[in-house]
Amino acid sequence: MRLDGVGRRYGLRGPWVLREVRLDVPAGALLRIEGTNGSGKSTLLRLLAGIDRPTTGRITGRPRTAYVPERFPAALPFTAAGYLAHLGRVHGLRTPEAADRAAEWLARFGAAGHARTPLAELSKGTSQKVAVAQALLAEPELLVLDEAWTGLDPAARDTLDRAVAERVAAGGTVVFVDHDPRRLAGAASARYRVADGRLLPREPGTAAEPADGVDAGAGPRTVVEAEGPPGSPPPPGLPGAPDLAAGPGNSLRLTVATVHSDALLRALLTARPPWHIRVVAAAEPPGPGTPGTPGTPAPGEAPRP
Numbered sequence: 001m002r003l004d005g006v007g008r009r010y011g012l013r014g015p016w017v018l019r020e021v022r023l024d025v026p027a028g029a030l031l032r033i034e035g036t037n038g039s040g041k042s043t044l045l046r047l048l049a050g051i052d053r054p055t056t057g058r059i060t061g062r063p064r065t066a067y068v069p070e071r072f073p074a075a076l077p078f079t080a081a082g083y084l085a086h087l088g089r090v091h092g093l094r095t096p097e098a099a100d101r102a103a104e105w106l107a108r109f110g111a112a113g114h115a116r117t118p119l120a121e122l123s124k125g126t127s128q129k130v131a132v133a134q135a136l137l138a139e140p141e142l143l144v145l146d147e148a149w150t151g152l153d154p155a156a157r158d159t160l161d162r163a164v165a166e167r168v169a170a171g172g173t174v175v176f177v178d179h180d181p182r183r184l185a186g187a188a189s190a191r192y193r194v195a196d197g198r199l200l201p202r203e204p205g206t207a208a209e210p211a212d213g214v215d216a217g218a219g220p221r222t223v224v225e226a227e228g229p230p231g232s233p234p235p236p237g238l239p240g241a242p243d244l245a246a247g248p249g250n251s252l253r254l255t256v257a258t259v260h261s262d263a264l265l266r267a268l269l270t271a272r273p274p275w276h277i278r279v280v281a282a283a284e285p286p287g288p289g290t291p292g293t294p295g296t297p298a299p300g301e302a303p304r305p
C-alpha cells in the first residue's frame, strides 16, 4: 500500500493535522509511528486502516486490513465469543472456522472463561482482549494497532507481541503506536514520527517518543544456535532478519529481537530439511568487548562442552 501526498483536516477550515504524507507500506514490515500527544498519530492510523479518508492525496493498493482502535465500542449486543465469531464471518470465514478462531484467540489471551459474557459486562482489560482478538483472527495482510497494548495484563501484552511477530513472519504488515518506547523494541523494521503534520522517518537507534533516553532500537535479543544439513545456507527470509555468525562446531549463531524468536525457531524447525536447535539463550546486551555468550541449552539438549 502507498500513501501519496496525503493530507487530513477536520472540517472545512480546521487546521491541517497531516500534510503531504508519503509512505510506502511494504509487505512483511513492522512499522512504528511515534509523536507527541495530539500530533496526529491516530489520524494517520485511521487513514491506514481505511476507516477514514484523506482530505487530499491518494491511498492505493489497500491490502486486507484489520484495526484495533484506541477505544473499543463495548456496548454491542453480543457475547465475547459471539462477537468474535460474527466478525470472523464478516471477514469471510465459514461459521465453524470463525467459532474455532474466536475460541482459540480468547484462550490465547487467557479470556476463555469470558466467552459467554456479554460485551457490555466485560472488564476493561477483557474488552481490550476482545478488541485485539477481533483483528488477529482475521489474519489480515495489514494490521493497524493504536495503543492496543493499553489495558492488557502483562501476559496478554506478551501474547500480543508474539502475535504481531507471527503476522510479520507470515508476510503481513503491522503498523503500531504505543506509548511505551520499549514496545517491540528492536523489532520494528522502520520508525516514523508525526510532527507539525509531517511524517518523518526516524533513524534506527534514536530515542523513542515520549520517554527520552530509552533506545527503542536496543530491546532484548535472543541467540539461537542451530545446525542445518552440512553445507546448506540458512533458509531464506528468516523472521526478524537475524544477524548471522558462525557458532561452535558446524552450528550457525542467529541473533534476533526476542519478539521474533518464536517465529524464528518455528521457521528453522519447519524448514526442509529441518534445522536442529542446539541452544536458545538471551543475548548479552552489547557492550565493550562482550561478544555475547549463549548459555542455556535448548530443551532436550545436552549442555555443550
Ligand SMILES: Nc1ncnc2c1ncn2[C@@H]1O[C@H](COP(=O)(O)OP(=O)(O)OP(=O)(O)O)[C@@H](O)[C@H]1O
Binding pocket: 010, 017, 035, 036, 037, 038, 039, 040, 041, 042, 043, 044
Ligand atoms: N474527529 C475529529 N474531529 C476534529 N478534530 C479531531 C478529530 N480527531 C482528531 N482531531 C484533532 O486532530 C489532532 C490530532 O489528533 P490525533 O488523535 O490524531 O493525535 P494523536 O497523536 O493520536 O494524539 P494522542 O497521542 O493524544 O492519542 C488533534 O488536534 C485532535 O484534536
